[in-house]
Amino acid sequence: PEHRPLYGKHVLVTAGPTHEPIDPVRYIANRSSGRQGFAIAAAAAAAGARVTLVAGPVHLDTPPGVDRIDVESALEMADTVKRCLPADAAIMVAAVADWRTRDVASEKIKKRGSAPPALLLTENPDILATVAGLPKRPKLLVGFAAETEDVIFNAKEKRRRKGADWIVANDVSGPPGQSVMGGEDNTVHIITASGVESLPELPKNDVAYALVERIADALQ
């Protein structure tokens, strides 16, 4: 029916940050509240989709009708996403940490009054790019791009480089805590193969509804 345009579709959403452990009490993370991804999962469920939400560590309630799987690290998120395929559409909103510590200390690292420890980092897998190359690649694969400069140019580049169908770009410049991250509103540009659609500044819920409307059209 008209008001449940995603009925019968499986939509996979990643959201939130990832935590990359340093030792049992410390981690490296990206700034992300998970709000935009949770709003997209909620909107997709409201549109009738079966929704799997793979969530990093966030303080948010599970939206009604959404199957949520909590993960901590990028490696866990990557495994979980692969396990949850096939999906008709995947919307990768998570702010995945680019690096993890190469060796996780099994005991808490002591201060010991000497030099601070050096963290040896190694690259995390790019979940979006990995899914783009899978035989089970969803028909519609959407990535997000948080940029602080040359937003559209960098997002177009990212779309090609990662093999996504769309990139939703947002400008996250501004002081930590006062920008789009953690805030209520978002200004996004939807970059597809055929061009750029810029939406006005909107509450994250409205961005989610606008996006889900376009996802439903694309899956028709």
Ligand code: C5P
């Ligand atoms: O390269 P960048 O982190 O800016 O790319 C952002 C997009 O790629 C988002 O859709 C994000 O969820 C996805 N991503 C990912 N795995 C990573 C890094 C980013 O899926 N390791």
